Amino acid sequence: MMIGPANFINESLLGKSCEAAKKEVQSLLKEIKRLKKVVEEEPDSEEMMYCPMPDVKISTYRDYLEAAKDYFKSRGWEYEPTKEEIADKEFNDRLKDVQRIEISYGGYLSGYDERTITFDDQKIITDRNTTFALPSMRELSRKFFRGMTKDSLLEELKDLHIGEWKKWYEDTCVMDGIDWSVKFIYADGKKRNFSGSNRFPYNFYGFLDLMQIDPMD
Numbered sequence: 001m002m003i004g005p006a007n008f009i010n011e012s013l014l015g016k017s018c019e020a021a022k023k024e025v026q027s028l029l030k031e032i033k034r035l036k037k038v039v040e041e042e043p044d045s046e047e048m049m050y051c052p053m054p055d056v057k058i059s060t061y062r063d064y065l066e067a068a069k070d071y072f073k074s075r076g077w078e079y080e081p082t083k084e085e086i087a088d089k090e091f092n093d094r095l096k097d098v099q100r101i102e103i104s105y106g107g108y109l110s111g112y113d114e115r116t117i118t119f120d121d122q123k124i125i126t127d128r129n130t131t132f133a134l135p136s137m138r139e140l141s142r143k144f145f146r147g148m149t150k151d152s153l154l155e156e157l158k159d160l161h162i163g164e165w166k167k168w169y170e171d172t173c174v175m176d177g178i179d180w181s182v183k184f185i186y187a188d189g190k191k192r193n194f195s196g197s198n199r200f201p202y203n204f205y206g207f208l209d210l211m212q213i214d215p216m217d
Helices: 005-013 018-041 054-075 083-097 137-141 150-158 204-210
Strands: 098-107 111-120 123-131 168-170 179-186 191-197
Touching: 005 018, 005 054, 018 054, 083 098, 083 150, 083 179, 123 150, 150 204
Parallel strands: 168 191
Antiparallel strands: 098 111, 098 179, 111 123, 179 191
């Protein structure tokens, strides 16, 4: 059973020295990293079969981490972010300058779904091309990003912590399957590229859901 962030502070940090509190936070960060590895590299493991699922635990532990940062601040202690946290903040800070997002997702047998997402002020524009794969009737009638603005989409992207993604993911044991790529192109022409073959970031399906792309099984 998971506890709330306030209970985490009371049970794990309250009354401890700065050094002891930092050790608790380090343990939390290590567990988040371990769980991400489980989702990405061990999708058939027993741990993926029990509730709460690893992705739920990761989300909850991130809430603990944010609460810990506030607690450190209230005590006048300095919180030292990890390299991953620094990279994630840098990525999120640059999202406001994103000009377009290019996504390719699919495979030789299933066909490819390619999207280019651009913005007209707050309006989100989706250009879609399918190679070999025929879109479903639901896809044909879908109004992409209905009720969403550029700002609301970027805020949800921040919550995915894409800045922590690796550049390349691969499962060398699978020959065909699914290939994917995600490119963020900024107003100054610079890019951030992520891609993979049959292996994905731990929250990739959350990204597909946000981009309104149906996963291929």
